[in-house]
Amino acid sequence: MPYRGRLAPTPTGRLHLGHARTFWFAQQRARAAGADARLILRMEDLDAARCHPEFAAAALEDLRWIGLRWNEGPDVGGPHAPYEQSKRQEVYLEVWQRLRDGGFIYPCARSRADVQRAAQAPHAEDEDAEPIYPAEWRPPTGIGREISTPGQANANWRFRVPDGETVAFTDALCGPQAFVAGSDFGDFLVWRRDDVPAYELAVVADDYAMAITEVVRGADLLRSTVRQILIFRALGWTPPAWCHAPLLLDENGKRMAKRHDALSLTALRAGGADPDKIIATFARELAK
Ligand code: GLU
Numbered sequence: 176m177p178y179r180g181r182l183a184p185t186p187t188g189r190l191h192l193g194h195a196r197t198f199w200f201a202q203q204r205a206r207a208a209g210a211d212a213r214l215i216l217r218m219e220d221l222d223a224a225r226c227h228p229e230f231a232a233a234a235l236e237d238l239r240w241i242g243l244r245w246n247e248g249p250d251v252g253g254p255h256a257p258y259e260q261s262k263r264q265e266v267y268l269e270v271w272q273r274l275r276d277g278g279f280i281y282p283c284a285r286s287r288a289d290v291q292r293a294a295q296a297p298h299a300e301d302e303d304a305e306p307i308y309p310a311e312w313r314p315p316t317g318i319g320r321e322i323s324t325p326g327q328a329n330a331n332w333r334f335r336v337p338d339g340e341t342v343a344f345t346d347a348l349c350g351p352q353a354f355v356a357g358s359d360f361g362d363f364l365v366w367r368r369d370d371v372p373a374y375e376l377a378v379v380a381d382d383y384a385m386a387i388t389e390v391v392r393g394a395d396l397l398r399s400t401v402r403q404i405l406i407f408r409a410l411g412w413t414p415p416a417w418c419h420a421p422l423l424l425d426e427n428g429k430r431m432a433k434r435h436d437a438l439s440l441t442a443l444r445a446g447g448a449d450p451d452k453i454i455a456t457f458a459r460e461l462a463k
Pocket of ligand 1: 183184219378392396
C-alpha cells in the first residue's frame with residue numbers, strides 16, 4: 176500500500192516554529208517512503224468558537240512559505256474531499272452511531288470541570304496527563320443506545336476504557352509505548368455537549384476515511400494515540416503506523432507551543448526570515 180501521511184493544523188492561531196518542524200518532519204517521512212507517497216493536508220477546524228478562517232488561510236500560506244507541499248487538501252482538492260473537518264459532520268456521525276450501537280460510549284451529564292474537581296491527576300510530573308474520569312460515575316453498559324443523535328442527550332459522550340488493560344504500540348521514533356487504561360488515562364470525550372465531535376473521534380474517523388498509513392505528529396499526543404487505538408479497535412479498523420516527533424523546546428526547556436510569544440511563521444515571514452535556513456536548522460537537529 177503506498178504511503179499516505181497527513182498534516183493536520185488546527186487554525187486556532189498562527190502556526191509557530193514548533194508546528195513547522197513537526198510538519199516538515201512529516202514531509203520528510205513521506206519523501207523517504209518513495210515516489211508514490213502522498214501527503215494530505217487536513218484542516219482541523221471543528222471547534223467553531225476557537226477556529227477562524229483567517230488562521231486557516233494563514234496556515235496554508237505559512238506552510239507553503241516554509242517549503243511544504245501536499246497532494247490533497249482544502250486548496251488542492253482530492254478524492255477524499257472535503258479536507259476541512261468542519262464540513263465532515265456525516266463522517267463523524269456515522270462513527271458515533273457505530274460506537275453507540277456497540278455500547279462503547281455513553282452520555283454523561285458531568286462537565287469537564289466536574290471531572291477536574293473529582294479526579295486525582297494521575298502523574299503530576301506528566302504534563303500531557305488529563306484528570307481521570309471517576310469510574311463510579313460511569314452508567315451501566317447499554318445506557319444511551321436508544322438516543323438517535325449525539326446532541327439529543329444534551330451531555331458529553333465518553334468512551335468507556337477497558338480498566339486495567341495495557342494499551343501498547345511501537346512508535347517509529349519513540350519506540351515501544353504502553354499506557355494503562357483507567358490509571359494512565361480514563362474515559363475520554365468523543366462528542367461534546369455543544370454537539371461538536373471531540374478530537375479523538377474526528378481524527379480516527381478521518382485517518383481511516385483518508386486511508387492514512389502513518390500518523391506523524393508531536394510527542395504531546397502519545398497518550399491520545401492509545402485512546403485512538405481503542406476507537407479503531409471498537410470499529411474493527413486497523414490503525415495506521417505511528418511516529419511522534421519530539422517537541423521543540425525553548426532555551427529554558429519549555430515547550431514552544433505553550434508559550435504565548437512563540438515565534439509565529441507569519442511574523443518570521445514578515446520579518447524577512449529565510450525559510451531555507453529555518454529548514455536547515457530542523458534538518459541539523461534531526462541528524463543529531
Ligand atoms: N490538529 C492537531 C493539532 O494541531 C493535531 C492532531 C493530530 O495530528 O492528530 O494539535
